[in-house]
Structures are given as structure tokens and as C-alpha cells.
Amino acid sequence: xxxxxxxxSDVYRALATAFVGLGVTxxxxxxxxxxxxxxxxxxxxxxxxxxxxxxxxxxCIGCLACARACPVDCIxxxxxxxxxxxxxxxxxxxxxxxxxxxxxxxxxxxxxCGLCTEVCPTCCLTMTxxxxxxxxxKRRMYLEFATERDKEMVRKKMAEKEAAAxxxxxxxx
Amino acid sequence: MKEWLDGVIAGSALLQxxxxxxxxxxxxxxxxxLAVGWMAILALSFVWMxxxxxxxxxxxxGPVYCGGKFGWAQTVADALKLLMKEDLIPRSxxxxxxxxxxxxxxxxxxxxxxxxxxxxxxxxxxLDIGIFFILAISSLAVIGIIMGGWASNNKWSLYGGMxxxxxxxSYEIPVALSLIGVIMYSGSLNLLEIGxxxxxxxxxxxxxxxxxxxLGGFVYFTAAIAEANRTxxxxxxxxxxxxxxxxxxxxxxxxxxFFLAEFANLFVISAIASVMFLGAWHSFLPWQILPGPIxxxxxxxxxxxxxMWMRWTLxxxxxxxxxxxxxxxxxxxxxxxxxxxxxxMWVFSGR
Numbered sequence: 001x002x003x004x005x006x007x008x009s010d011v012y013r014a015l016a017t018a019f020v021g022l023g024v025t026x027x028x029x030x031x032x033x034x035x036x037x038x039x040x041x042x043x044x045x046x047x048x049x050x051x052x053x054x055x056x057x058x059x060c061i062g063c064l065a066c067a068r069a070c071p072v073d074c075i076x077x078x079x080x081x082x083x084x085x086x087x088x089x090x091x092x093x094x095x096x097x098x099x100x101x102x103x104x105x106x107x108x109x110x111x112x113c114g115l116c117t118e119v120c121p122t123c124c125l126t127m128t129x130x131x132x133x134x135x136x137x138k139r140r141m142y143l144e145f146a147t148e149r150d151k152e153m154v155r156k157k158m159a160e161k162e163a164a165a166x167x168x169x170x171x172x173x
Numbered sequence: 174m175k176e177w178l179d180g181v182i183a184g185s186a187l188l189q190x191x192x193x194x195x196x197x198x199x200x201x202x203x204x205x206x207l208a209v210g211w212m213a214i215l216a217l218s219f220v221w222m223x224x225x226x227x228x229x230x231x232x233x234x235g236p237v238y239c240g241g242k243f244g245w246a247q248t249v250a251d252a253l254k255l256l257m258k259e260d261l262i263p264r265s266x267x268x269x270x271x272x273x274x275x276x277x278x279x280x281x282x283x284x285x286x287x288x289x290x291x292x293x294x295x296x297x298x299x300l301d302i303g304i305f306f307i308l309a310i311s312s313l314a315v316i317g318i319i320m321g322g323w324a325s326n327n328k329w330s331l332y333g334g335m336x337x338x339x340x341x342x343s344y345e346i347p348v349a350l351s352l353i354g355v356i357m358y359s360g361s362l363n364l365l366e367i368g369x370x371x372x373x374x375x376x377x378x379x380x381x382x383x384x385x386x387x388l389g390g391f392v393y394f395t396a397a398i399a400e401a402n403r404t405x406x407x408x409x410x411x412x413x414x415x416x417x418x419x420x421x422x423x424x425x426x427x428x429x430x431f432f433l434a435e436f437a438n439l440f441v442i443s444a445i446a447s448v449m450f451l452g453a454w455h456s457f458l459p460w461q462i463l464p465g466p467i468x469x470x471x472x473x474x475x476x477x478x479x480x481m482w483m484r485w486t487l488x489x490x491x492x493x494x495x496x497x498x499x500x501x502x503x504x505x506x507x508x509x510x511x512x513x514x515x516x517x518m519w520v521f522s523g524r
Contacts, residue, residue: 011502018487025486029229037237 050114051130053105055145059090059124062098066116066125074109075116078102080154090122101146101154107133108141204297208286216436217248223436223481224248230485255432258425263326266422270324275423275430277317282434282441284310289444290364292454292465303364304356307445308349311400314434315341318409321431322419333418337402337409340495344406347396347503351389354507354514355379355449358386368453378452385514390450392507397442398480399499402435405487408495443476444469451476 001009036043045051062079079098082088088096117125135141182196221236224247228235240246262271288303290296300306315338322334358379359367371378380390399406410418420431447453451472454465461468490498 011506018483021486022482025230025482028232029226029482031232033229033234034232035234037234 045129045131049129049131050112050127052107052112052128052133053110053116053143054126054128055103055105056124056126057100057103057145057147059092059122060100060103060145061090061094061096061122062100062103063121065119065121069115069119071113071115072109072111074106076102076104076106080157086153090124092122094122099150099154099157101151103145105143105145106141107143108138208283208297212283212286212437213252213433215440216433217252219436219439219477220248220251220432221245222478223484226478226481227485230482252429255425255429260425260427261422263422265326267324267326270320271422272427274317274321274324275427275434277320278314278434279317279430281310281313281317282437285441286437288364289441290368290448290453291469293369294365295454295466296365299365300363302362304352304367304445304449305362307364307441308345308352311438311441312341312345314438318419321423325419325422327422329415330419330421333409333415333421336415336492337419340402340406340408341400343496343499344396344399344503347392347499347507348400350504350507350511351393351396352445352449354386354389354511357511357514357518358383364448364453368448368455371452372455374459375452375457377455378450378457380450380452383514383517385510385517386450389507389510389514390446392503392510393450394446394476396499396503397446398483399495401438401442403439403480404484405489406495407489408492439477439480440473443473443480446476447472 062077064077064079067073067075067077078101080101082097082099086099090096112127114127117123117127120126133141182193221244225235225243227233236244236247238244239250262268285307287297288300288306290303318337318341319334322330322332322337325331355367356362359370361367361370367379375381379386381387402409409415410420415421420428423431447469454469456462456468
């Protein structure tokens with residue numbers, strides 16, 4: 001190509017490419033924005049979304065499977081055997097043989113892997129769709145699920161046991 | 174302007190009693206404040222437009238909350254923030270030049286508003302050399318920019334100032350050459366007369382009256398964007414290379430002045446383009462449906478939108494490419510167009 005031809009083809013290419021670019025941006029300006037105005041609008045989360053943990057304590061049988069499955073040991077459970085007449089039933093008919101005076105999950109430690117929910121035999125430990133985990137106080141990330149009733153029962157039992165141990169053996173004779 | 178003012182004074186009993194000089198002075202103060210206010214409103218709305226347009230081109234929303242709908246008060250809030258900011262002057266900066274620089278840049282833009290016709294006879298100063306005045310005054314801005322770059326005592330600011338100087342001086346030439354075509358064709362430097370000559374439908378506009386003026390319009394538009402330091406020619410403030418160029422060290426009100434001048438400049442180049450090429454305040458049909466100033470503002474604003482559209486489309490040129498575009502392409506082309514226009518006028522109108 002001669003110098004003159006190149007000169008004019010350069011001018012043409014500069015203009016043509018500029019107009020192609022303007023066409024692309026011009027068309028894009030009239031498409032729907034991809035922005036989601038977050039606090040006002042929200043995403044629809046997938047069914048198996050892994051958010052913060054929740055335990056439906058009335059269905060929990062205190063089997064400790066979740067605490068054993070947890071890779072970071074963030075689930076702390078204490079159990080105490082119920083008497084025969086105190087046995088309860090979960091909503092799916094499993095027998096509850098334990099009092100559960102403590103069922104704590106430290107969400108600050110939790111890595112949200114979901115292993116605990118997979119091993120749960122009664123499906124009472126689940127992952128919610130709650131994803132706004134920020135808190136102003138770290139203690140609020142420590143979730144406690146144990147019911148007052150279970151705590152009270154265990155406290156009563158311990159007191160009975162202590163009373164029995166403290167009583168002089170002479171009275172038993 | 175003076176005749177109009179004399180008419181107002183003659184018509185009012187209150188003003189007739191006051192000394193002439195004081196009335197003139199007060200009128201001058203009033204109209205310059207009006208021009209400053211108009212410029213501020215323009216700049217604020219252009220910043221808002223720019224943010225909205227860039228957002229839409231990039232599939233975003235832009236400001237949405239401030240002021241209720243569409244974030245219209247966003248730039249007002251930004252301006253208030255700038256006004257309240259601490260006015261820093263670096264310790265090793267040249268205090269006098271550092272303070273004067275933004276004022277010069279601002280003034281050179283503000284003064285051009287005096288000679289822009291917003292409608293038939295709607296002009297602050299009806300100068301016989303209107304377009305020459307605008308070209309001369311708007312090139313003063315380069316002194317302020319290089320002053321700001323030098324006074325900041327900062328390598329990158331100085332680089333920005335030097336780049337601005339070389340760029341603005343180079344691009345003055347194609348701007349002037351492409352405008353000379355219009356001046357030749359209209360036979361006047363007076364912006365009102367150039368505007369009046371384009372009445373009666375878009376085929377009377379200078380842009381469509383001659384193929385040479387049509388191409389000259391494009392040359393003017395390209396060169397004017399470069400002279401106003403807009404992307405793709407924004408080398409003086411190339412963020413990725415020079416932080417922010419000549420205004421890196423500026424903050425608060427001084428920065429606001431630079432910013433205001435930059436965006437008001439957008440309006441000035443669009444206004445000149447619409448007066449010189451796009452029929453000034455005339456509608457594109459032979460009959461004027463809307464008032465002249467509305468046509469004028471519509472033309473100028475759509476050109477501003479085009480400039481913003483280009484800004485968010487084209488990447489920045491390299492320094493050598495910038496000089497190449499000016500000296501190897503725009504100046505020879507505009508010279509050839511001038512010769513062509515002269516031949517056309519000689520052959521067809523015998524002038």
C-alpha cells in the first residue's frame with residue numbers, strides 16, 4: 001500500500017472503529033442495568049444455600065453426631081440420661097432419651113461446611129438462608145439452643161444426687 | 174447591552190435619579206453573578222449527567238438516592254462537601270501561583286460565556302469579533318493549567334501541566350482553521366450574524382451547506398474535545414499515569430474551580446459548535462416551533478451528551494499519537510478543506 005493510500009485508510013479506520021465502539025456503548029446504555037439495589041432488593045437464594053445454623057431443639061435427640069462431625073469443633077453439647085418415664089418423641093417419632101442442658105454453636109468458629117446437618121438423624125440441625133452475619137459484639141455469634149426446661153431438669157437431678165451423696169449413711173440403715 | 178441598559182434607565186424613575194456610573198456598576202455585578210450562577214448550574218448538571226451516562230453505559234445505575242429520585246442532588250451534595258473541605262496548600266508550593274492558577278482557568282471559561290449567543294439578541298456582549306474573542310480567551314486557560322502544575326512543586330503535576338500546554342497549543346490550530354471556514358462562508362466574526370445567516374431549516378445550517386464545512390464540523394468537534402482535555406485526549410490528567418495531572422495537589426474550593434471550569438468548557442465547545450455549524454437558535458424546520466434559546470440549549474446539550482458518550486467509549490491516546498492526530502491529520506485536512514471551500518465559493522458565488 002502506498003503512503004497516500006495508507007494515510008486515507010488510517011483516517012477511515014480511525015473513524016470507523018470509533019463509530020463501532022460508540023455503537024456498542026450506545027446499545028449497552030439502553031439495556032437493563034445489572035445492579036441489584038441490595039438492601040432494598042434481594043437475591044432469590046438457592047434451596048441448598050448454606051447460611052447461619054439453626055437447631056429445632058424440640059426435635060434434637062442429643063446424639064452428638066453433629067459435634068463429632070464438626071471439623072472445627074464449634075458445636076458444644078452436654079447431655080444427661082433421662083429416666084424411662086421421661087422419654088419424649090420427636091416430630092418424626094424418634095425416641096428422645098437425653099436431657100440436653102447445653103447445645104451451643106460458636107458461629108465465629110463455624111466454617112459453614114454443612115457436615116453437621118448431613119449427619120443429623122432427625123434433621124433438626126439445619127442451615128438457614130440467613131447470610132447477614134455481621135454483628136457488633138462477638139458474643140452475639142455464640143448461639144445457645146438449650147431449653148430452660150432441660151437445664152432445670154438436669155439441675156434438679158444434680159441437686160438430688162448431691163443431696164443423696166451428702167446424707168449420712170446411717171439413715172439408710 | 175449598553176443600549177438596552179440605557180433604555181431600562183430611561184424607563185424607570187428610580188434609576189434616573191441615581192448616578193449613571195453606579196447603575197452601570199451594579200448592573201455589571203448583577204450580570205456577572207448571573208453568569209457565574211448559570212455556569213455553576215451547568216457544571217453541576219453536567220457532572221450528574223456524566224455520572225448517569227457512564228453508569229448506564231457500564232450497566233450500572235449511578236446515583237439513585239440523593240435528593241429522592243434519580244440522585245439529582247448528588248452533585249449539589251458533592252459541591253457542598255468540596256466547599257467545606259480544608260483548603261490545603263502544600264508547604265513547598267508557590268503560594269501565589271498556586272492560588273492564582275484556578276482563578277485564571279475559571280475566568281477564561283467564564284469570560285467566554287459573555288460572547289455566546291443563547292438566542293437572537295440574547296447575548297451578554299454583542300462583540301463584532303465574538304468568535305475571535307472566544308478563541309483568544311479560552312486559550313488563556315493553558316496559562317492557568319501550566320501555572321497550577323508548576324506551583325504544585327510535584328513531578329506529576331508538572332508533567333500534566335506540560336502535556337496540557339503542548340496539547341492545547343497544538344489543537345488551537347485545527348480549531349481555528351475549521352472555524353475559519355465558517356467565518357469565510359458567513360463573512361462575519363460576529364456570532365449573532367453567523368447565527369442569523371443560518372435561518373430556515375436544517376439545509377441552511379453551515380454543516381449542510383457545503384461538503385467542506387460538513388467535514389470541517391467533524392474536525393472542529395475532534396479538535397475542540399482535545400482542547401478541552403476530555404477523554405480520549407485527557408492526557409493532562411491521565412489518572413493511570415499522572416495520578417490526576419495538574420490538579421493533583423488541589424483540594425476544596427480551588428479544586429472545585431478547576432472542576433467547574435472543565436465542565437463549563439464542555440458547554441462552551443458544544444455551544445460554539447451549535448452556533449457555528451448547527452444553526453444556532455434556529456429549529457431544523459423552516460418555522461420556529463419553540464423559542465430560540467430552547468433550540469440552542471437542546472443542540473448544545475445533545476452535543477455534550479455525545480462528548481460524554483465518546484468519553485466512556487474510547488481509550489486514551491498515547492502522547493505521540495496525540496501529536497500525530499493533530500499535526501499529521503487534523504491540520505492538513507483542515508487546510509485542504511479551507512482551500513476546497515474557497516474554491517467552491519469562488520466558483521459558485523464568485524466571491
